[in-house]
Amino acid sequence: MITPIEIKVNLDGDVAGALHRLRCPDTAAAYRDIWFAEPLHPGTTGAPTLLSSRIVIRLRSGEEEDDLTVKLRPCVRSQLAGRWAAPFTEPGVRYRIESDWSADRRMLSASAISVRSPGSLRAAVARGLDVTDELHSAQRQFLVSCTPPGVAVDHLRAMGPVASARWTGVPVGNLSADVERWTTAGLDVLELSVKVVPRQGDSPVDLHLRALDARRELDAALRTLGVTIASGDTKTEQVLTALAAAHRLG
Numbered sequence: 001m002i003t004p005i006e007i008k009v010n011l012d013g014d015v016a017g018a019l020h021r022l023r024c025p026d027t028a029a030a031y032r033d034i035w036f037a038e039p040l041h042p043g044t045t046g047a048p049t050l051l052s053s054r055i056v057i058r059l060r061s062g063e064e065e066d067d068l069t070v071k072l073r074p075c076v077r078s079q080l081a082g083r084w085a086a087p088f089t090e091p092g093v094r095y096r097i098e099s100d101w102s103a104d105r106r107m108l109s110a111s112a113i114s115v116r117s118p119g120s121l122r123a124a125v126a127r128g129l130d131v132t133d134e135l136h137s138a139q140r141q142f143l144v145s146c147t148p149p150g151v152a153v154d155h156l157r158a159m160g161p162v163a164s165a166r167w168t169g170v171p172v173g174n175l176s177a178d179v180e181r182w183t184t185a186g187l188d189v190l191e192l193s194v195k196v197v198p199r200q201g202d203s204p205v206d207l208h209l210r211a212l213d214a215r216r217e218l219d220a221a222l223r224t225l226g227v228t229i230a231s232g233d234t235k236t237e238q239v240l241t242a243l244a245a246a247h248r249l250g
Contacts, residue, residue, distance in 0.1 A: 012230035032062035035160035037131035061122035074107035131156035173221030
């Protein structure tokens with residue numbers, strides 16, 4: 001199985017200026033609120049518990065639909081046992097596997113996503129839900145089957161919200177990119193992503209080479225626009241760490 005490759009870069013400097021150079025008007029954005037789930041214990045220090053175990057649980061609420069995602073990143077193929085070895089879609093949940101190229105890191109990512117009615121997760125967060133209760137049965141099975149022993153995924157609180165604005169199909173050179181801005185807890189993070197999908201007859205090497213070409217083209221196009229690529233953690237890592245710190249202080 002050949003998995004799609006998603007190239008992700010964070011953009012450095014003035015976020016509003018970068019959006020202007022990328023021609024991303026406010027009116028074209030899709031706006032959502034995002035929360036992340038972690039087992040929070042007052043007084044704890046260090047990195048968020050699930051994030052340290054390479055698990056991300058994300059809730060999103062927007063105008064058209066809500067969704068809850070359970071993601072393993074990074075993971076290895078040997079973790080993805082049984083039905084989790086290949087993507088599928090079934091009533092209530094869809095499962096995907098892809099490679100994330102984030103900065104200089106190459107990571108395999110596996111996600112189980114359940115779609116909800118618009119506003120339902122926002123309302124559940126407002127009620128102070130235990131996020132564990134909102135997991136789809138397939139997502140629970142995914143966690144049990146594919147996560148390392150000893151990782152407790154229960155009694156989860158939602159941290160956030162993170163305000164998200166997303167633009168799709170943004171021309172960057174000859175590429176079509178998605179651009180997403182996250183703001184929360186004193187952070188303002190802008191990420192640009194380009195997906196390279198397998199073509200009929202592709203080998204893994206073919207896909208890899210096309211992704212390398214896309215990354216070089218992306219770098220060149222951003223330089224031409226005067227936009228700088230940032231180094232450091234992914235936007236999820238930055239935001240989760242900031243949210244966990246804010247909740248400890250609170």
